[in-house]
Amino acid sequence: MINMSIPPVKEQLEIIERGTIEIVPREELVRKLENAHKTQKPLRVKLGCDPTRPDLHLGHSVILRKMRQFQDLGHHTILIIGDFTAMIGDPSGANKTRPALTREDVVANGRSYFEQASKILDPEKTEIVYNSEWLAPMSFEDVIRLASHYTVARMIERDDFTKRYQNSDTISLHEFLYPLAQGQDSVHLKSDIELGGIDQKFNLLVGRHLQKEFGQSPQICLMMPLLVGTDGTQKMSKSYDNYIGIDEKPEDMYGKALSIPDELIFPYYELVTDLDQGRLPEIRKRAASDPRNTKHELAWTITRMYHGAEMADQARAHFEKTVIQKDVPDEMPEFVFSTDSGHGLLDIIRETGFVPSSSEARRLITQGGITLDGEKITDPRFHFEAGRDGEHILKVGKRKFGKLIFKS
Template structure:
């Protein structure tokens, strides 16, 4: 790559790329790509691939989508890649068992909402949407064999989850080796300059970089973003963990979930989800440390996010609804925080274990009298089962607990 001048504008763009990121490989190469783009006026090709394994996008997904939008606003070409082909293989990243592949029908159904929801973050007019079946299907058996010849089993076994499974005797199906190969081939087909992903995707992104070299292309840089913890503050945000906040959820639901996160986790959400500058966030944090109620900062974050995915009016209405249900009901700023094992768990047992009822009979009586609420919603079902996640439990007007089920 020819040397281009690193101007102040290039340095500014590099700072935008680095904000909140976990790792940028290779930073010096990316700075040169930015400098070349600035000098020639040719935008960089920025790739993000998402497999439509579930129908909804949650705030965890938007961490990397936000970074895409930032690069898009700098004038670069954003490629939103829907992995309709790779979804049929199943991404083994971070898994200790073989992931069941999805059917074509499941993939098509999930993909319907993906781009529409992603467009709530990205600018649709400036986004190139692609499906990797465009180039993966035509490969055929011969092309797949030729692709596989460009990567060794030894390199594949450097992947941490494969190594752990092999050492512990957990089966690894041959088709799982195809996943990083096919994701890497996407980068070749799209001639990407930089690929984004979560930290759990680092191996796959590096495969793309190596395959581009094999095909005589300039290797892409890779930028990994941290995995956002869910509302429980423990596991990464996931629908299967029931600790997620979907970007298509109703404003009241989003507001309640955001207000339920811990004061510590709130700052993590600010860094990875807020569009406020780092200086603004630091100033707000200093105010809280100096005595300002952290609830104020949480309300500001909830309103910013709901405004983004709904509207300013929806955010104001969600705040008014929340205050009517919680603040007017004298919910305390501080309440016991309890972690309980054994999810899913019945509501009667949960109230006992959270010390909000002395017996199952008392718990049942409180529900019958309309005195039990979860996240502000009155509970009437005595057989209710709660899955893993974090909940604000209220019994009567004075008993509260923030309970995390695992």
Template sequence: MIFPPVQEQLDIIARNTVEVISEEELEKKLEKSRQTGKPLKVKLGADPSRPDLHLGHSVVLRKLREFQDLGHEAVLIIGDFTAMIGDPSGKSKTRPQLSAKKARENGETYFEQAAKILDEEKTTICYNSDWLGRMTFDDVIRLSSHYTVARMLERDDFEKRYKSCEPISIHEFLYPLAQGMDSVHLRNDIELGGTDQKFNLLVGRDLQREYGIDPQVCVTMPLLVGTFGTEKMSKSLGNAICFNDSPEDIYGKMLSIPDELIETYFSLLLPAPSQPLELFMEIVRQNPREAKRTLAREIVELYHTGDHALAAEEHFDRVFVRKQAPEEIEEFAFPAASMPLVDLLVELGAVASKSEARRLIKQNAVQIDDRKVSDMNLELALGEEAKIVKAGKRKFFKVVIKKDFQ
């Protein structure tokens, strides 16, 4: 295997990274790899706590793809076993544990989505239950002997919780040790992760050394701020753009990001942008909205197609600029003489509960045929013609209520 010059590789690896521990060791590993023709083994671990990947995950996945393009071996660890422990990183309280079945189910969807970024044929997929699940209690005790409580309490979130008398469960101490055992088992050369994973990555490095293995280089990536412009992207916070979102949703959410995030999104999310950053930032200074439209099109194209991107832009202009209903709206038919609007919104899946439906109506965020509705007790009456129901900014439904509907 012929690899690019070491400095060229270093320049690519360093792009967008926060920290490399250590750069000197990385250079040595790359040089040895080039001399022997043997690719480095690069590990990325992912706990399938949720089945949907979002653009925040893409930041580190794209770095793994860069290693692949440089000729190195990519190993994606699906942490179905560690997900049952619950990663305490950045948490002020114990994270809920997943069942083995749920962790495995989530993990099965993970690679299908990650393959939108990674070279599927050059990626090794592992489930860490394959080795962690075989450890005996004796093995766990021996593993625990390699780390002290004092070292664990150096971790920022543990330290804060300890000082504020928030509970820390013993099983949370086992999480970084279990993740570190992944590195011991794989004997990988490099591990990638977000900045919130730094402690876990360093534990893996320490454990490799304890087990007589050349310690891994740790490469940390920035955490992507979500669409609200405050906290990191997270589906649970409602500020995420997911890989599997529709083209229309991706486009619309991209246009909603604060202007100050435009440069960050451009730099972190586009592997091959259509124009240099300097030129793009000039557009941002002159017309930030047009810059966001450009960025939105390119993001949609990454996860769908160019045609989808253009159609999503037309959909956005039609609905949000020209204030017209979408050209294509899914139709629902209900066999009833009438139906309370609150119940209808739940039946349509526009909201999760009746209380949420009432809240949406109270906010004047529900329309029927372009007419805003403020009556909580309104009933949609029997009618031959379909009515267009709009819930929130982006959800449209075509509804027919017919008593004789079969």
């Protein structure tokens, strides 16, 4: 809003290239940006999203933030909800056949995705489209035509196809249609730039290829690195349980951010925070010389971006208290029990929902993972007698707390 005009190339590139891993081809991007500045005609920037997984985490934020930067530079951004592809299943990686989503699910997920993405994107400047709009009406003939523009040899060049093929894993024929469908999106939208993770490179290139086939100016493929998850080894993903969700509670966000290995401090600053570009070199140095404080600041910054400064302060205080001082947090969920009858500790733990089964609760007790008012309970048969009112602090594992309230 402050600056509606598209700035000169140099200024644009500086922002666009922050954190990018690859731009194919860069010279063409420069040309497009130059032209956009000259004519003040915004470029069409496309990003596809998968509505089967509506929970966004910092990994997604890397690309969404890139999209946001294009918005701030005055370009036109299009978020594609991949509802059509979602209703059939998922193409890459996962070998699980996902249950076909219903129309309602997809629409609901798409909405939820946009809602979360709006924490990063400027919703006013985001055009939302559903790819079923143009993919669903395609006839079998249209699909055959489309498929004729690509070869099997090139298709199995795709990294995960190659690997799965070598591993003798199943590859369903229809999976070959996904890159084509995604490419068709680019053709339909006449995109100038498509954003994606580096794992999307193949698919983005297919879009570029198809646009050429259809006589369009081919899109620039701009790839971001995959954000490594909190485990420090694999890409951030819900299925590896190494993610930090953008909807997560401030305390969890803070704690999880703090658990990343030191080597990730800088990449996180670069890719997921809004820290001023100019300060990055300084951060890189500090991450090495003073990892502890730099990481705390990172955790604070991330929390602040999604919950505001006040909550970030609270999250920090919470962490200091519970993890460093091993104290009890100020706030915790409360569970009320009637004293009309006695209660076995096992049942109580299970009823808090902190563990999935009473076997698990029993295990925790046996292993010393259960604390009541600061004292370890190791007897699985421990129980609260009837008729005694009172409050107790229950600690389950490392960081789950609950206040047990007994009253008649």
